[in-house]
Amino acid sequence: MSDPRDNGPETEPVIRDNRKIDPETGQARSAADEQQPKAAAPVAEGGDAQLLAERTADLQRLQAEYTNYRRRVERDRIAVREQAVAGALSELLPVLDDIGRARDHGELNGGFAKVAESLEAAVTKLGLTSFGQKGDPFDPTVHEALMHSYSSEVTEPTAIEVLQPGYRIGDRVLRPARVAVAEPEDAPAASDED
Template sequence: MNTRENGSEQEPVIRDNRKIDPETGQARETGKEQADQAAPTPDLASVELATQLAERTADLQRLQAEYSNYRKRVERDRTAVKEQAVAGVLGELLPVLDDIGRARDHGELTGGFAKVSESLEAATGKLGLSTFGTKGEPFDPTVHEALLHSYSPDVTEPTCVEILQPGYRIGERVLRPARVAVAEPEEEPVASDN
């Protein structure tokens, strides 16, 4: 036990140097400020506190906005990676689907093989794969690949007259264009000046 020479106990000295009183929330006056009563320091302290509060609030709002943008970007990236993975797998299955289509066209799709093909087509449909390209639709070079070209009096614009291989897409993304035979209107004979 610490005692002074006169026999009394020595008390620890605690100095609270906090600038804000934790009980009242008000700014404290420092020793210099107490001695300098002529200067309006409480107003200056209030202004400083308000400035600091505004800075911290702006920092917090900026961090919240950055975090929100980060979350949106991560979610968008996850969705894009998932779509690319699904498109990659389905792209590898397109030759199998073509073989199934050819077998169906030749009447060879019977028995257990027919059930397997139906299951595979249903599973790819659930993943968003859809076919496109029908006979008689207008030719669109963004979704059709012309393999054959001819002229016909039966069409008024470039038209798909035969679907050689169907096209596949996931949503709006084209995995493979439809491979088609295209017919254009016959050209008008050029009149000669005789």
């Protein structure tokens, strides 16, 4: 006995559409329509090629949007992290100032010295660097002048004393170095006649 599903090698496959609504007309199907096999629809090559091109363009656009979204999220995540670290380190700057003053006065010894070294190592690991040295050329973007004088020993505005070191993370200045500035004596003085 042969299998009723075996249509032989020379016949096309039978496709039975059991949907209750005809997708082409949108009308409800009768019971007689459901029993009739439906032949495969002929493929319109021009329409399919255009549809394929549209879908490919849509997919490429969505992929580019997703890539840009991932980059933006990663950039925002890094910026938020940097802001959080900078905010926490800004709160520790007075403690670092106290440690520096204690070191300058010889009061940094014993267990307190170990704690100070550990704290300084931790903030350095987070990217905090100190700047501002005696003799540095004065730069208003990274220095804050607290005192001003004239001197024959300098050729340009120079930090002659660092009153409080500055701190930065990467290129971001958390606090400018507070310095005493000396300018050359031969600088033209403002006259009262102007």
